[in-house]
Amino acid sequence: MTTLRLRPEGPADTGPVRRVLAAAFARPDVSTPPEVGLVDELRDTDAWVPELAMVAEYGGEVVGYALLTRVRVGAEDGAVPALVLGPVAVAPHRQRVGHGTAVVQAALDAATELDERLVVVLGDPAFYRRFGFTRADRMGLTSPWSGLGDPWQALVLPPSTSGAAPVPRGEVFFPPPWSKV
Numbered sequence: 259m260t261t262l263r264l265r266p267e268g269p270a271d272t273g274p275v276r277r278v279l280a281a282a283f284a285r286p287d288v289s290t291p292p293e294v295g296l297v298d299e300l301r302d303t304d305a306w307v308p309e310l311a312m313v314a315e316y317g318g319e320v321v322g323y324a325l326l327t328r329v330r331v332g333a334e335d336g337a338v339p340a341l342v343l344g345p346v347a348v349a350p351h352r353q354r355v356g357h358g359t360a361v362v363q364a365a366l367d368a369a370t371e372l373d374e375r376l377v378v379v380l381g382d383p384a385f386y387r388r389f390g391f392t393r394a395d396r397m398g399l400t401s402p403w404s405g406l407g408d409p410w411q412a413l414v415l416p417p418s419t420s421g422a423a424p425v426p427r428g429e430v431f432f433p434p435p436w437s438k439v
């Protein structure tokens with residue numbers, strides 16, 4: 259039986275990840291969707307957390323992707339770290355069979371293992387609420403997208419050790435590559 263393998267991306271995954279993103283976010287008005295460049299640029303910044311770029315592999319093929327990268331809460335150069343989830347993508351021919359849910363959950367589990375406490379996301383609550391995401395503005399978290407209401411969401415991860423950091427509140431600052439999407 260073919261099973262889904264969930265693992266952090268490696269150097270050989272860059273091309274396959276680009277192809278999954280390009281296919282999942284394809285639009286008639288652009289040749290390459292901005293999500294492809296976003297991931298390429300984030301990979302070269304200190305926002306990149308290698309353990310939290312998660313691929314889903316099915317039958318030896320990369321079919322899904324969920325990325326968690328670093329954001330800062332409270333001040334642009336502030337010391338309070340959090341994570342943003344996205345892009346999340348599944349190759350069109352493998353959508354709606356659970357791969358998206360599995361790869362996002364794997365990324366969140368890996369973040370919990372690293373003692374991360376907070377993840378924000380901009381997306382459809384119909385997909386993200388299954389992981390426990392709720393409206394971020396009601397948790398005291400603001401961003402350029404907070405005015406959108408429901409799509410601006412956050413999730414507090416469970417503390418994995420007794421010394422877990424407190425959950426941050428305030429303005430969420432995204433690294434420069436995010437300004438392009």
Ligand SMILES: CC(C)(COP(=O)(O)OP(=O)(O)OC[C@H]1O[C@@H](n2cnc3c(N)ncnc32)[C@H](O)[C@@H]1OP(=O)(O)O)[C@@H](O)C(=O)NCCC(=O)NCCS
Pocket residue numbers: 282283346347348349352353354355356357358359360380381382384385
């Ligand atoms: C969103 C996406 C990652 C989901 O992956 P998937 O493997 O199809 O998802 P799963 O099979 O794990 O889960 C499917 C569930 O998510 C829901 N769902 C799927 N795509 C959705 C979308 N774009 N918006 C909202 N809900 C969505 C389905 O209704 C289904 O719900 P159910 O479990 O109650 O039946 C995938 O459809 C995709 O790559 N879409 C294009 C890229 C995109 O829009 N990414 C950002 C999402 S906000």
